[in-house]
Amino acid sequence: MDDLTALREFEADVPALTDEARFAARDRLRRAIREERSPGRLSRRLVFRLAVAGTAAAAVAGGAVVVAGREGDTDAPRMTPLSAAQLLRRAAGRSRSAARGLPIPRNDQYLYTKTYITRTYVKGARTRTWTDESWLSVDGSKPSWREEYGKIHHDPPLGRHEVRWPPTEYAKLAKWPTDPDTLLKRLMMTGDDSPEADGMAFMNACMLMMGPRVMPPGLEAATFEAVAKIPGIGLDYHDVDALGRHGIGVSYPRVTFSFVFDPRTYAYLGLRLKGSSAKKINGEWRQVGWYHEMRGLEEAGVVDRIGLRP
Incomplete structure (x- = not known):
C-alpha cells in the first residue's frame, strides 16, 4: 500500500482539521523542512509522518486522546482512543x-x-x-x-x-x-x-x-x-x-x-x-x-x- 492511500484510509474516520490544528501541522512541516539536510526536499516517509501528526491533532480536538498503533501486518496506522x-x-x-x-x-x-x-x-x-x-x-x-x-x-x-x-x-x-x-x-x-x-x-x-x-x-x-x-x-x-x-x-x-x-x-x-x-x-x-x-x-x-x- 502506498503512503497516500494509507493516509486517505487513516483520515477517513477522523474529524476534519480545525484551523488551529492545520496551522500547527504546517508549522511542524516548516520546521522539518529547515531541519532536512537537503533543504526543500522532504522524504515521502517524513511527509507521511507529518500528515499523520496533523490528523492526530484533529482527532484529539475532536474528543479523544489517541495513540497511533499497528494492526496485523498492514502498514496503515490504527488510532486507539485513551480513557482518563x-x-x-x-x-x-x-x-x-x-x-x-x-x-x-x-x-x-x-x-x-x-x-x-x-x-x-x-x-x-x-x-x-x-x-x-x-x-x-x-x-x-x-x-x-x-x-x-x-x-x-x-x-x-x-x-x-x-x-x-x-x-x-x-x-x-x-x-x-x-x-x-x-x-x-x-x-x-x-x-x-x-x-x-x-x-x-x-x-x-x-x-x-x-x-x-x-x-x-x-x-x-x-x-x-x-x-x-x-x-x-x-x-x-x-x-x-x-x-x-x-x-x-x-x-x-x-x-x-x-x-x-x-x-x-x-x-x-x-x-x-x-x-x-x-x-x-x-x-x-x-x-x-x-x-x-x-x-x-x-x-x-x-x-x-x-x-x-x-
Missing part, C-alpha cells in the same frame, strides 16, 4: 522513566524547586505571572526559604508536634506507600469508597502534587495510578499549561483542580485550578475576582544550602 485512567497509567510509566538517576537527598540537604504560575482573571482577562523558587529542608530540621506568588517566606524548622498535610519534607514523603491501592486509601482519609471519599482522594492527590516538593522515587507514578482507580474521572481538552504548552487535563466532577499532561509524551505538565479572592461586602465575606490558574514545576533538584541551584 489509561492516560494516567501511561503518565505513571513516563514518570518512572524520567525519575531514574535523580539523587536521593541527605537529611542535611535542601530540595530546590522552581515553579511557574499564570493566573488569568475571568473578568477582564487580565493575566499575572510568577516564578517562585524554594529551598526546603529535606527533613524539616533546618530553616527553609520559600516563595509563594512572589512573596518570600522564611520558614523556621518544623516543631516536633507540627504537622503539614500533605507533607513537604522529603523524609516524610519517603515513608508514603507507592502501592496505588494503599496510597488511594491514604488519600481518601476515610474507610469507605463513597463518592465523597473519591472526591477527597482526587483533591488530596492534587494538593500532593501542588508543591513545592520533590517526590521520592515511585511516589509521583503511584499517585497517578491511584487517581486512575477513582470512578468518575474525565478528560478535559485544550488545556494550556503555565508555559503555554497545549495539554490534556484529567479532572473530577465538582473539584476545581485538574492534572494536565502532554497529549503526545504523557509528561506531567502541572495543575490547573479555578479560584477566587474573598472580599467583605456589607459585613459578609463573599467570593469575588474569579480566576483560572496554571502551575507548572519548571525545575527541581537537590542542593547543599539555600541559594544554590542544581
Whole structure:
C-alpha cells in the first residue's frame, strides 16, 4: 500500500482539521523542512509522518486522546482512543522513566524547586505571572526559604508536634506507600469508597502534587495510578499549561483542580485550578475576582544550602 492511500484510509474516520490544528501541522512541516539536510526536499516517509501528526491533532480536538498503533501486518496506522485512567497509567510509566538517576537527598540537604504560575482573571482577562523558587529542608530540621506568588517566606524548622498535610519534607514523603491501592486509601482519609471519599482522594492527590516538593522515587507514578482507580474521572481538552504548552487535563466532577499532561509524551505538565479572592461586602465575606490558574514545576533538584541551584 502506498503512503497516500494509507493516509486517505487513516483520515477517513477522523474529524476534519480545525484551523488551529492545520496551522500547527504546517508549522511542524516548516520546521522539518529547515531541519532536512537537503533543504526543500522532504522524504515521502517524513511527509507521511507529518500528515499523520496533523490528523492526530484533529482527532484529539475532536474528543479523544489517541495513540497511533499497528494492526496485523498492514502498514496503515490504527488510532486507539485513551480513557482518563489509561492516560494516567501511561503518565505513571513516563514518570518512572524520567525519575531514574535523580539523587536521593541527605537529611542535611535542601530540595530546590522552581515553579511557574499564570493566573488569568475571568473578568477582564487580565493575566499575572510568577516564578517562585524554594529551598526546603529535606527533613524539616533546618530553616527553609520559600516563595509563594512572589512573596518570600522564611520558614523556621518544623516543631516536633507540627504537622503539614500533605507533607513537604522529603523524609516524610519517603515513608508514603507507592502501592496505588494503599496510597488511594491514604488519600481518601476515610474507610469507605463513597463518592465523597473519591472526591477527597482526587483533591488530596492534587494538593500532593501542588508543591513545592520533590517526590521520592515511585511516589509521583503511584499517585497517578491511584487517581486512575477513582470512578468518575474525565478528560478535559485544550488545556494550556503555565508555559503555554497545549495539554490534556484529567479532572473530577465538582473539584476545581485538574492534572494536565502532554497529549503526545504523557509528561506531567502541572495543575490547573479555578479560584477566587474573598472580599467583605456589607459585613459578609463573599467570593469575588474569579480566576483560572496554571502551575507548572519548571525545575527541581537537590542542593547543599539555600541559594544554590542544581
